[in-house]
Amino acid sequence: MSMPLILPGKPGGILLICDHASNAVPDDIDLGIDAALLGKHIAIDIGAAPLTERLAARLNAPAILATVSRLVIDLHREPDHPALIPLASDGHAIPGNQAADRADRLRRFHDPYHDALAALIRTERPILLASIHSFTPELESGGAGERPWQAGILSNQDRRAADIAIRLLTEAGIVTGDNEPYSGRLLNATLNRHGEANDIPSVAIEIRNDLISDAAGVARWTEILAPILAEMSNILASGRPSAT
Known part of the structure; x- marks a missing residue:
């Protein structure tokens, strides 16, 4: 059984997730x-x-981080999703997954991660779930071309956090995509399960990975995102509408 990494922090505010x-x-x-x-x-x-x-340390926020590759099992997929254990990814075959024992990988990796996240939510009582991801500037397959966004905000039906995030990032001069480079209405498994199902405002923040591929980039984006996440939490706690 593989357990996630859990970083402690102040309860009742932001809970960071890294699938x-x-x-x-x-x-x-x-x-x-x-x-x-x-x-x-x-x-x-x-x-x-x-x-x-870095964000967890800066914000004194609890965080949960996966400890297994998504090529073994994608923790950001529903248990019955066809790509839960990928047979190919971005043009690369994963032949070792052809005969994978789905139930065993769920038991060893997927279940412990999501059980730990559910337990954290119960104990930390967060106002905001913020899932941190990155996306590649250009896929190796498919010929989709370069992705112009510096950040993408993904959400499904609950737009409370997403609308605030898009406004604050745009005001900070960040080229931000709304449900780009792919739609959170299709790829939102963790937040659907732990955010929307519990009526907790939630958002996935995707940063283009060439912008955070070294320590300087991570430091820069910590400075950008930390105050934005703090303001999002404050707005949601106060009940102020996202347009204010």
């Missing part, structure tokens, strides 16, 4: 891929873990 923090593959799992692929975006959200850790 794709790790590129770790357990010794008893052979994905059948070149080890170099574990350094790519298909295995890990580049820069997301150090950014989450």
Whole structure:
């Protein structure tokens, strides 16, 4: 059983989530891929873990970070999602997953992560769930071209946090996509389960990974996001509308 990394913080405010923090593959799992692929975006959200850790320290906010690669199992997918254990990602085959024991990987990795997150929500009573991700500037397959956004804000039906985040990022001069580079209405499993299902305002913040691929980039985006997240929490706590 693989347990997530949990960072302590002040309860009753922001809870940070990093579903794709790790590129770790357990010794008893052979994905059948070149080890170099574990350094790519298909295995890990580049820069997301150090950014989450810096934000947690800066905001004194609790955080939960995954400790297994999404090539083993994608914690940001529903248990019955067809891509939960990927057979291919961005044009790269993952042959070792062809015969994967789905129930075993759910038991070892997916269930402990989501059980721990649910327990954190019960104990920390957060006002805001903020899930930190990163996206690649351009996919290797598909010919979609360069993605122009510096940040993307993903949400599903609950727009309380998303509308505030988009406004504050735009006011800070950040090129921000609303449900870009993909839609949170389709890719929002963790926040659907732990945010919307509990009526807790939640948002996924995606940063283009070339902007947070080194320590300087992580430091810069900590300075950008920390006050924005703090203001979001204050607005949501006060009940002020997002347009104010």
